[in-house]
Amino acid sequence: MALCAVRRHLLKSSSSCCGAWARLLQRGCVYSSVHCFDQGEIREKLQAFPGGSIDLLKQESGIAVLTINYPSRMNAFSGSMMVDLEERVSQLESWIDCKGLIVQGASGTFCSGSDLNAVRAISNPQDGMKMCMFMQNALTRLLRLPLISVALVEGRALGGGAELTTACDFRLMASGSVIQFVHKHMGLVPGWGGAARLVRIVGSQNALKLLGGALKVDPELGLQIGLADGVLEVPQAEEGAVTLLQRAENWLSHYTNGAAPVVQAVKKVVLSGRELPLSEALRTEKDVFGTVWGGPANLQALASKTKHR
């Protein structure tokens, strides 16, 4: 009976969890009409610069693969790809069974930033700021997805491509790969939220060095400063060899194994701890806890008398 009462209480509080979590997700949109941000208008503008695609493959394992696909421009982001990205993030937001996401580039390289042809065409500050707000919204929503994401960096991640890696929970660097915030060489600073996220990942001293010197981060330096969470050897192209993507899926599975609601809850408590003031983060943690306590995975673990030896 006592357990039933606790469950009733927690079920009640899990509806408030949806409230707290929904509020955090709403914050996913950094910019809205309050900031004179007109999503429809900027989408239309971006669609005027077509080319390439952002492809999403949702797998039964609960791991999705997002591919930046514009090989003839080293996977630079055209305007239509920015719109594609935002649509793929929406699809992931409504995927109930999601657990993990791998973000990769097509044809052996990650992403060379924004498409310089589009950049030249919208080089006035107003359009640049609108593009920047659009991408900040999309990448913030990507980072806040209730799944564990990893950027699989093969080849080069330059400029906006380097910024994109920071919108994932983890970064895996393939041997020979480079992450480089080349913005300073382009007379720019990051604008897709990459600087704010980089400071949180590597600290302000390292971020200043990476941005101020436009340093090339190879896997060794990446590991040293905490930008990279792992290094994967690029497999030989032999028949039957495990691909780089499979290696990344293996790596990610250490964190995504288990029931989807539990994996999602892990991400939610870490995200709220990172983004909310302590009192609010604690309340959200309590609410998220209420969604898994007495849930199927919890009851199964109790019934099987799980040991942690």
Ligand SMILES: CCCC(=O)SCCNC(=O)CCNC(=O)[C@H](O)C(C)(C)COP(=O)(O)OP(=O)(O)OC[C@H]1O[C@@H](n2cnc3c(N)ncnc32)[C@H](O)[C@@H]1OP(=O)(O)O
């Ligand atoms: C807020 C966002 C800030 C930004 O992202 S600004 C953009 C930062 N990115 C860049 O400046 C990248 C410039 N590109 C490069 O440095 C080099 O192309 C790169 C990526 C090192 C590759 O060098 P290589 O392997 O020698 O190949 P390549 O130069 O012949 O390039 C192959 C084709 O890809 C094109 N490409 C590469 N990066 C691009 C980009 N960002 N926008 C538009 N086109 C781009 C390049 O022009 C070339 O095309 P094409 O064969 O000449 O028609």
